[in-house]
Amino acid sequence: MEFNLGFLIISVLKIAAMLGWIYGLLWALGHASRAIKAVGIVLAFAVIQLALSVQIDDSMVFNDFDRGLLFQACAMAMVVLGLNLIYGFNGQFSLGQWGFYGIGAYAAADVTYRWTDGDARGLLVLGIGVILGGLTIWGISQLLTRYAGMPVLSAFTLYLIGSVAAGGIAVWLGGALNGLLSPLFGTRDAPGLLSSAPTLQMVFFLAVLFAGAFAAEVSFLFGLPVLTLGSDYFGIATLGFTIVVNTLMVNSDTILPFPEMKGGRGMIGIPKLTTWFWAFLFLVLVIIVMRNLIHSSTGRAIMSVREDETAAKVMGIDVASNKLLAFVIGSFFAGIGGGVYAHFIGFLSPGTFDFLVGFNPLIIVVFGGLGSMSGSIAASFGWIFFLEGLLRVILGQMGTEAPTWRFVLYPIALLLLMLVRPQGLLGRAEWGFLRAPQVPPRVSEEPRRTPVPTGE
Amino acid sequence: MSPTPAIDPEIPTLHIRGLTKFFGGLRAVSEFDLTVGNGELAGLIGPNGAGKTTVFNMISGLYLPTHGDIYFQGESTVGMEPFEITQLGIGRTFQNIRLFPSLTVLDNVRIAYHPHAGYGMFDAVVRNRKFGTKERELTERAQDFLAIFKLERIQHELAKNLPYGQQRRVEIARALASNPRLLLLDEPAAGMNPAEIVTLMELIHFIRDRFDLTILLIEHQMRVVMGICEHITVMDFGEVIARGTPKEIQGNVRCIEAYLGKGAASVA
Numbered sequence: 001m002e003f004n005l006g007f008l009i010i011s012v013l014k015i016a017a018m019l020g021w022i023y024g025l026l027w028a029l030g031h032a033s034r035a036i037k038a039v040g041i042v043l044a045f046a047v048i049q050l051a052l053s054v055q056i057d058d059s060m061v062f063n064d065f066d067r068g069l070l071f072q073a074c075a076m077a078m079v080v081l082g083l084n085l086i087y088g089f090n091g092q093f094s095l096g097q098w099g100f101y102g103i104g105a106y107a108a109a110d111v112t113y114r115w116t117d118g119d120a121r122g123l124l125v126l127g128i129g130v131i132l133g134g135l136t137i138w139g140i141s142q143l144l145t146r147y148a149g150m151p152v153l154s155a156f157t158l159y160l161i162g163s164v165a166a167g168g169i170a171v172w173l174g175g176a177l178n179g180l181l182s183p184l185f186g187t188r189d190a191p192g193l194l195s196s197a198p199t200l201q202m203v204f205f206l207a208v209l210f211a212g213a214f215a216a217e218v219s220f221l222f223g224l225p226v227l228t229l230g231s232d233y234f235g236i237a238t239l240g241f242t243i244v245v246n247t248l249m250v251n252s253d254t255i256l257p258f259p260e261m262k263g264g265r266g267m268i269g270i271p272k273l274t275t276w277f278w279a280f281l282f283l284v285l286v287i288i289v290m291r292n293l294i295h296s297s298t299g300r301a302i303m304s305v306r307e308d309e310t311a312a313k314v315m316g317i318d319v320a321s322n323k324l325l326a327f328v329i330g331s332f333f334a335g336i337g338g339g340v341y342a343h344f345i346g347f348l349s350p351g352t353f354d355f356l357v358g359f360n361p362l363i364i365v366v367f368g369g370l371g372s373m374s375g376s377i378a379a380s381f382g383w384i385f386f387l388e389g390l391l392r393v394i395l396g397q398m399g400t401e402a403p404t405w406r407f408v409l410y411p412i413a414l415l416l417l418m419l420v421r422p423q424g425l426l427g428r429a430e431w432g433f434l435r436a437p438q439v440p441p442r443v444s445e446e447p448r449r450t451p452v453p454t455g456e
Numbered sequence: 457m458s459p460t461p462a463i464d465p466e467i468p469t470l471h472i473r474g475l476t477k478f479f480g481g482l483r484a485v486s487e488f489d490l491t492v493g494n495g496e497l498a499g500l501i502g503p504n505g506a507g508k509t510t511v512f513n514m515i516s517g518l519y520l521p522t523h524g525d526i527y528f529q530g531e532s533t534v535g536m537e538p539f540e541i542t543q544l545g546i547g548r549t550f551q552n553i554r555l556f557p558s559l560t561v562l563d564n565v566r567i568a569y570h571p572h573a574g575y576g577m578f579d580a581v582v583r584n585r586k587f588g589t590k591e592r593e594l595t596e597r598a599q600d601f602l603a604i605f606k607l608e609r610i611q612h613e614l615a616k617n618l619p620y621g622q623q624r625r626v627e628i629a630r631a632l633a634s635n636p637r638l639l640l641l642d643e644p645a646a647g648m649n650p651a652e653i654v655t656l657m658e659l660i661h662f663i664r665d666r667f668d669l670t671i672l673l674i675e676h677q678m679r680v681v682m683g684i685c686e687h688i689t690v691m692d693f694g695e696v697i698a699r700g701t702p703k704e705i706q707g708n709v710r711c712i713e714a715y716l717g718k719g720a721a722s723v724a
Contacts, residue, residue: 148536232639283500289581296580296587297566297573297594299557306558314516314550316571317633325577363684428558439562442599442608 004397007267011390018381021047025451030433035244043225045280052276067143068344069389074279075341077380078286080364081373083331089294089308090326093231096238098358100215100331104338106249106261108211109270109348113260115203116271118185120194121178123203129170130213132317136162137220156225158371163221204273208282208339215335216328223327227320249350267348274344282340286333291374291434293329302326363414374431459516464646467530469494470515471557475524477510477607484510486694488524497664497671499685503714508674509551511707516548517541532638543571547636549627551643557616561607561626564615566600568633576678596632605629621652632667643681653677657684690714
């Protein structure tokens, strides 16, 4: 048993560096000057890219292990930001985030897996299905505005029938179009246009987006009836959802027609397409979308639902739609995170998406601070780098079974945090870009004609 | 913001007919009738448990009446969602103040503008020019309201940190920001001292004249009701027992009985 102090120091420095990096990125994104913004983003990207490629002695600054942590943290940050939107900002206690993460991971992985196999059906069916499904849902919602007061379950039935029909059309259309596309893949010896690396990169990008959109549409169908439940019951129902998704994953080759997912044995051979460029791009996109949404009228409406549903209703806010909106967008982020995750790890096992592991995002979101986006991002990176990085290796040096102790240590840390700082590490504080735009107080200009009574 | 629709002075702002609400076997409100004319300042009084707040909740759509009709500017609102009724032009405050506690004063008021924000989610996400102008307009209008209520200096305070009197003012400001034609005030003077009540009465008069509102208020403080209401309806056990001007109500034997018990009228 040997304890490596140098490793400990370097790991702590790496965690501090990652948190500093996040702060710097958010600061640059939030800067008023466009030039600094652009330079900051490029710099933030380049610093990590360098750390991943510059070699010192016999190892990179960020070795393969750190690289895995980095991508895992990016994916986790997206999942946790989505959960924060649902739980932290909209006040709906959800355990379903992990299920949507899994849906995103498997959907995106299936697309690229099939593509590298010379089968375009994955992309075609998912893409057409998501677009058609989205259009169908939008169309039905427009139609339903004319029939106010329709029971939720009737509306749900309509949406479900519409989505299933859209899915059916997508499968048929995808199969037909695939026949046209398959010659373009070429053979192993003479790869065609569609087998080229740039095409694959584009397919990956689309796959992740479509996987997110697919998770969002599933969450719409699931959330529509279930969000009418109170928050606690909603939590139980979403837990059920995660279990359903997990069960379907375990049996994906038997009860679902996806032999390539290989059920409980796990899906292997997913092309490892997630580069730092993609992870960074998706993370920044998610951060920007989330921030722009929160600091807008829609964001305020979402928060008012958390604060007081009755008051929100009386203020003219459609509480049901706003809950659904937050849930759908949160799931979209989770789906994107899943797509990013699947393509760096290259292997998907249903065990990863077990509902027990699904508590991790919940813990992280509480840890970082409910209602703080900066807290979510910082806690995701801190959590992964500390728990999976530092603790795992440090404990690993103390014996082969010792890393299990981290599951004793972190709950204690969590307990202490809840006692000392129940609002989470950051509370509701935000960093740089994520801070609410300042509105300067107005000093009254002209003397009013009518004397105004004050209540002091 | 949508332009204020033209008001037909012939149609009463609020017209309620035969409104009844059962909670299980309990009859909370029974055959309640009320007409509030355009620009009127009407009061609804009665002992605790008389069903006043239940009537308010039915008008604002939080409760569905067992039977009866509610017409707002001639349009039936029964069965509408609360947010639709608010967007139609009925604003309200609550007996136990219901602000958005951990949002700032400014955001509390800005939320009331959400239905008239003038931009959608997409505009917000891409931060286009439409978002910029509309959001600025919206913030400026909210700040106008804060200025009217002398709240502009505390716009960044969280609502939960304010003293009681200011919370009341924020709640009224927020209700007004939802652009109502009819304002329902549920016990606005609750928990206020006599000096605060005087300023509140001035405030209610002021907002009615300034925003050209019709106001219906529930109140226990007789000084408020008798001081500012032009028309009073008295409820007891879910039924209307008297209606008239403050003068008429003050001499009404049934009202004195409802408040003080049988026999009190002869003693008084």
